[in-house]
Amino acid sequence: MTQDNTAQAGADSAPRAAKLTLPTLTMMVVGSMVGAGVFSLPRRFAQETGVAGALISWTIAGAGMLMLAFVFQRLAVRKPDLDAGVYAYAKAGFGEYLGFFAAFGYWASACVGNVTYWVLIMSTIGAIAPALGDGDTLLAVILSSFGLWGFFLLIKRGVKEAAAINRIVTIAKIVPILVFIILALFCLKPHVFAENFGGADYAGSLFSQIRGTMLATVFVFLGVEGASVYSRHAERREDVGRATVLGFLSVFAIFASVTIVSYGLLPMSEIAELRQPSMAGVLEAAVGTWGKVFVSVGLIVSVLGAYLAWTLMAAEVLFVAAKDDDMPRFLRKATKADVPVPALAMTTMLSQVVLVVTMFSDDAFNFALDLTSALSLIPFLLAAGYAVKLSYGRGGASTSPGGTPRRSSDLTVAALATLYTAFLLYAAGLKFVLVSFIVYAPASVLFVMARREQNRKLFSPGELVILAVSIVGAVMGVIALAVGWISL
Numbered sequence: 001m002t003q004d005n006t007a008q009a010g011a012d013s014a015p016r017a018a019k020l021t022l023p024t025l026t027m028m029v030v031g032s033m034v035g036a037g038v039f040s041l042p043r044r045f046a047q048e049t050g051v052a053g054a055l056i057s058w059t060i061a062g063a064g065m066l067m068l069a070f071v072f073q074r075l076a077v078r079k080p081d082l083d084a085g086v087y088a089y090a091k092a093g094f095g096e097y098l099g100f101f102a103a104f105g106y107w108a109s110a111c112v113g114n115v116t117y118w119v120l121i122m123s124t125i126g127a128i129a130p131a132l133g134d135g136d137t138l139l140a141v142i143l144s145s146f147g148l149w150g151f152f153l154l155i156k157r158g159v160k161e162a163a164a165i166n167r168i169v170t171i172a173k174i175v176p177i178l179v180f181i182i183l184a185l186f187c188l189k190p191h192v193f194a195e196n197f198g199g200a201d202y203a204g205s206l207f208s209q210i211r212g213t214m215l216a217t218v219f220v221f222l223g224v225e226g227a228s229v230y231s232r233h234a235e236r237r238e239d240v241g242r243a244t245v246l247g248f249l250s251v252f253a254i255f256a257s258v259t260i261v262s263y264g265l266l267p268m269s270e271i272a273e274l275r276q277p278s279m280a281g282v283l284e285a286a287v288g289t290w291g292k293v294f295v296s297v298g299l300i301v302s303v304l305g306a307y308l309a310w311t312l313m314a315a316e317v318l319f320v321a322a323k324d325d326d327m328p329r330f331l332r333k334a335t336k337a338d339v340p341v342p343a344l345a346m347t348t349m350l351s352q353v354v355l356v357v358t359m360f361s362d363d364a365f366n367f368a369l370d371l372t373s374a375l376s377l378i379p380f381l382l383a384a385g386y387a388v389k390l391s392y393g394r395g396g397a398s399t400s401p402g403g404t405p406r407r408s409s410d411l412t413v414a415a416l417a418t419l420y421t422a423f424l425l426y427a428a429g430l431k432f433v434l435v436s437f438i439v440y441a442p443a444s445v446l447f448v449m450a451r452r453e454q455n456r457k458l459f460s461p462g463e464l465v466i467l468a469v470s471i472v473g474a475v476m477g478v479i480a481l482a483v484g485w486i487s488l
Contacts (some may be wrong), residue, residue: 004039004094007284008357010084015201018347021239022236022239022242022243022439025240025243025245026241026242026243026246026247027171028247028312029243029244029246029247029248029251030174030247030250030251031215032103032226032325033220033221033222033247033248033251034173034174034177034251034302034305035256037116037216037219037220037255038177038215038220038254038255038279038302039120039276039277039278039279039280039295039299039302039303039391040120040276040277040279040365040369041220041255041258041259041262041279042116042258042259042262042271042274042278042279042281042282043272043273043274043278043281044213044216044278044366045057045213045216045259045262045263046263046268046269046271046272046278046298047272048209048212048213049206049209049210049212049213050196050197050198050209050263050268051193051196051197051198051260051263052197052198053205053210053213054145054259054260054263054460055216055260056206056210057213057214058208058217058255058256058259058260060210060214060420061214061221062252063094063215063219063257063416063420063442064416064417064419064421064423064424065217065221065252066249066252066359066419067384067413067414067416067420068247068380068383068384068417068421069244069245069248069415069419070245070413071384071387071417072240072383073240073242073244073245073416074387074410074413075383075386075387075390076240076244077240078390079092079390081274084312085177086102086103086317086324086379086380086382086383087102087103087106087317087320087321087379087388088108088320088324089102089382089383089384089386090102090103090379090382090383091324091326092102092386093382093383093385093386093389093390094100094382094385095310095462095463096326097165097447097459097460097462097463097466097467098382098466099321099326099382100321100326100327100443100446100447100450101378101379101440101443101466101470102378102382103317103318103321103326103327103378103379103472104440104443104446105376105378105436105439105440106314106317106375106376106379107314107317107318107347107430108350108439108440108443109372109373109375109376109379110310110311110313110314110317110347111221111314111347111350111351112351112354112371112372112375113222113310113328113352113368113372114148114307114310114311114314114347114351114370115205115351115354115355115358115368116149116219116365116368116369116372117303117310118135118148118274118307118355119134119135119136119140119144119146119303119358119364119365120135120277120299120303120365121135121144121147121299121300121303121304122134122135122136122137122140122143122144123135123140123275123277123365124276124277124280124296124299124300125293126140127275127280127296132363132365133360134275134276134357134365135364135365136358136364137359137380138359141355141356141358141359141459143342144355145352148351148352149354151307151308151311151348152311152344152345152348154308155308155311155312155315155339155344156335156337156341156344157337157339161226172298173302173305174254174296175298176294176295176297176299176301176302177254177258177298177302177458178254179294180258180279180283180295180298180373181257181258181261183283183286183287183291184261184262184264184265184283184286185261186266187260187264187265187286187287188265189264189265190264191387192263192264192265192266192267193263193264195267196263196264196267196268197263210388211427214423214424214427214428214477215369215370215373215374215424215428215432216369216373216428217255218373218376218377218424219369219372219373220251220255221248221251221252221255222372222373243440248375252471259374262278262279265282265285265286266285270285270446276365277295277299279295279299280292280296280299283295293487294297308313309367311347311348313346314343314347315339315340315343315344316340316343318331318340318343318346318347318433319331319332319334319340319343322343322450323349325453325454325462326448326450327446327449328446328449328450329453330342331343331346338453354368359404370428370432371432371435371436371439373424373428373432374428374432374433374436375439376420377425377428377435378425378440380421380424381418381421381422381425384414384417384420384421385414385418386415387410387413387414387417387418387420388411388415390410390414391410391411392411393412397443422464424455431480433473434473434476434480435477435481437470437473437474437476437477438474438477438478438481439474440470440474441470441471441474442474444467444470456474
């Protein structure tokens with residue numbers, strides 16, 4: 001038996017995956033979404049628009065992301081053989097190479113997202129320890145690096161244990177956010193809220209103001225697909241879809257509430273200048289210093305919990321892609337505790353690289369936040385596109401409780417999700433599209449490694465076109481950065 005066959009046999013003989021219940025899957029969705037983003041919402045929105053624009057933004061984002069949640073819910077039921085949702089759907093719909101890009105993009109998005117968590121933690125502590133700055137100083141990066149590898153060692157202990165910790169942490173981190181909303185409502189100043197309603201302080205149309213908030217809404221909703229990504233661990237397949245929708249609706253109510261109530265406590269211009277996490281500054285203005293401390297502690301708990309969930313999901317995507325021969329074989333190895341250690345190590349290493357890059361960014365947190373959102377859009381677009389394609393195919397439509405096909409409903413949901421994701425790419429702007437290409441293009445090395453391991457032709461004619469587009473986009477991105485057309 002060859003070394004490769006031995007490795008494959010070891011993977012095939014590994015213990016059965018740990019099984020997760022509906023409450024645990026729902027907590028993973030909530031835990032994935034409730035992280036750094038919610039604590040930064042007041043400032044991010046106040047920098048772009050007023051109450052009216054925020055309400056419209058959340059309506060668009062909520063409706064669009066709900067369509068994506070429905071897409072993942074229905075695909076989980078209709079295609080129970082496809083694990084690791086986003087990646088698997090892209091591959092099934094558009095071929096191996098685009099499926100590979102979806103896997104890599106989703107994984108890279110999770111890694112960059114993890115960096116935002118450490119930046120925000122260090123920025124929070126930086127309020128009392130100036131040496132940490134806004135989370136982008138050398139000391140902050142060193143301390144964050146210790147955190148990165150500390151979590152690597154924790155997750156190595158086992159997926160089941162890490163998921164249990166995530167469930168506990170999710171409950172703990174929701175409490176301070178709910179307390180913030182309640183206190184803000186009690187302290188709300190109607191005249192301040194009214195002055196902030198129209199967003200008159202901002203130049204540009206209402207549409208441009210709304211567009212400016214879109215990447216922030218994408219970032220906070222990342223994780224809506226969490227149960228789908230982790231589907232191979234579900235006790236019952238239908239729980240994947242239920243957890244997705246339950247988690248989304250719960251988190252949507254929280255995010256929108258945090259944003260809107262903040263406009264009733266301080267003028268927009270003051271919220272826009274707050275230090276991140278801006279939720280702490282808003283509550284400090286309402287109830288005093290203890291409010292800032294309370295939110296800061298809640299943020300650290302929240303962010304660490306979200307980091308855990310995202311690291312689990314990122315490693316899972318690489319692991320499943322490797323098992324399907326779309327990533328190099330070394331990434332398919334797992335321990336007896338069901339932990340894909342090579343995938344986990346690669347996840348931690350990319351986060352480490354991006355963490356170092358933040359030292360050279362003008363605004364480390366917002367840069368990492370926007371890049372995270374931009375990297376996730378192509379995987380989401382491909383998954384939604386697959387749902388459209390599936391709705392047209394024979395036998396592709398799901399059925400209602402009465403057993404009748406609901407093809408038109410499936411097609412409407414999938415089409416709306418696709419249009420929403422395409423709009424988000426437009427809202428991201430050329431800068432983040434080009435930077436995304438810089439990240440995507442080198443990934444093809446992993447695809448080539450996988451093809452060579454299987455003694456297959458490296459690229460088909462269609463795949464060569466995709467490769468060429470990614471390389472051209474990456475070259476344009478590098479040139480744009482070099483000459484100063486765009487900046488980090």
